[in-house]
Amino acid sequence: MGLCFSGSSYDHGSKAELSRPLPFSGGQIPKWPELNVFSFEELKSATSNFRSDSLVGEGGFGRIYKGWLDENTLTPAKPGSGVAVAIKMLNPGSLQGFHEWQSEVNILGRLSHPNLVRLLGYCWDENQFLLVYEFMPKGSLDRHLYKRDHRTEPLSWNTRLKIAIGAARGLVFLHANENNVIFRDFKTSNILLDGNYNAKISDFGLAKVWPPEKQLHVTTTVVGTPGYLDPEYFLTGLVDGKSDVYGFGVVLLQIFTGMTAIWPTGESLVLWAKPYLSSTEKLKSIIDGGMEGQYSENEALEAAQLILKCIDDDPKQRPSMRQVLEGLEVIETIHENFI
Incomplete structure (x- = not known):
């Protein structure tokens, strides 16, 4: 989860408030799959x-x-x-974890x-709170960029582009008018990969839904992760979809350089990299060397x-996430012609 920087605390609510039925209990929500309610003993057995x-x-x-x-049946099975x-x-x-569990x-x-991790169900059993998701066999993106071990091969340019496009589609969906979700903690560790390296956004504990008539959401508690925070949001507490765009730009920079955000x-990777991103001559020197020969100069530019x-x-x-996705699809087209 992301870090809370402000001295202000979350409004967690009382136990009485939290014990009220959740919006989806008692049946299936129209258009959305029903969540399963697991007991603690079931999940204990499953693990x-x-x-x-x-x-x-x-x-x-x-x-x-x-x-x-x-x-x-989604009942416990043998390993x-x-x-x-x-x-x-x-x-x-x-x-804070309970608040994020609720979110x-x-x-x-x-x-x-397809580009959001699927939540299968949850457990609220006395003081035990758990969430059950689809399992993502390739793990989180950061494990493939800068936390690799000797068994993990560097991702190819083609795979990195695929991951970026998938993650962008997830954010476009969240920002759509019918959803109005600001993710607020977009980073490499919150992008999970399935067996085919399809990207799925995970960890919605800091996400917020804001009314469509309001372009900006004001928060007294600045939350997120150092290195990915929109400077404007950090200074003013004003957050909207463009804050997620900034975080996406940092992740995109990491995807192509293989470096940590801080x-x-x-x-900061962003402050260090900006001069290189603006220079055709210097650009190649910051792209992950494991991808040499896999992309054209036009794609890199x-x-x-x-990213800039x-x-x-x-x-x-900053562009909207829809415009970012379109930009990535242009790069994908250039790449298809290159190979």
Whole structure:
């Protein structure tokens, strides 16, 4: 999950407020798939008692385990049989985590798109709060860019472009007028990859729905992750879809350079890279060397120009996510002609 920078706290609500039925309980929401309600014992069984060898990830929200459910009944299955799922468990006593758990359920419970991770169900059992997702075998994007081990091959230019386009389609869907969702924490670790490297946006704990008649959402608590935060949002608390565009620009820069958003020295990738993105001569020197010979100069230039537009300090100068997607599709066309 992202970090909370402001001294202001979330309004978590009382236990009485939180115990009211969630919007999707009691039946299927029109147009959206019904979420399954799991007991804690079921998920405990699905993960072999949350065994350490089932642990596949850990973050601010809590731990993520790989579990197994019967494909038809979604009841616990033996490891290696049935369908694999990712089970996210809230850290005990985490109020921020509970708020984010609610956000995940309420937003992903009503949204469905090929480029959003699918939420299968949830568990609210006494003080145990868990979420159950489809399992994404290739893990998060950051693991393929700058957290690679010796077993992980560098992603090709073609695959990186595919991932960028998929993630962009997910954000376009979220920003659409019928959804009006600001993601607020777009980063490489929140992009998951299936077995074919299709990108799916995950981790909706900081996402917000804003009224369509309001172009800006004002928040007293600036949330997100260092290196990806829109400067305007960080300074003023004003956030809209253009804040997600900035985050997407940072991720796109990471996709093509293979670098982290913030270096151990505290230096920002964006500030360091801007001069290189503006120079045809210097541009090639910052593109991940593992992709040499896989792209044309025109593709690299188009990508650099698109990144610069996304990370413009002035939100009004940034494109919409629809325009970003169109820009990526232009690069894809150039690439198809190149190969």
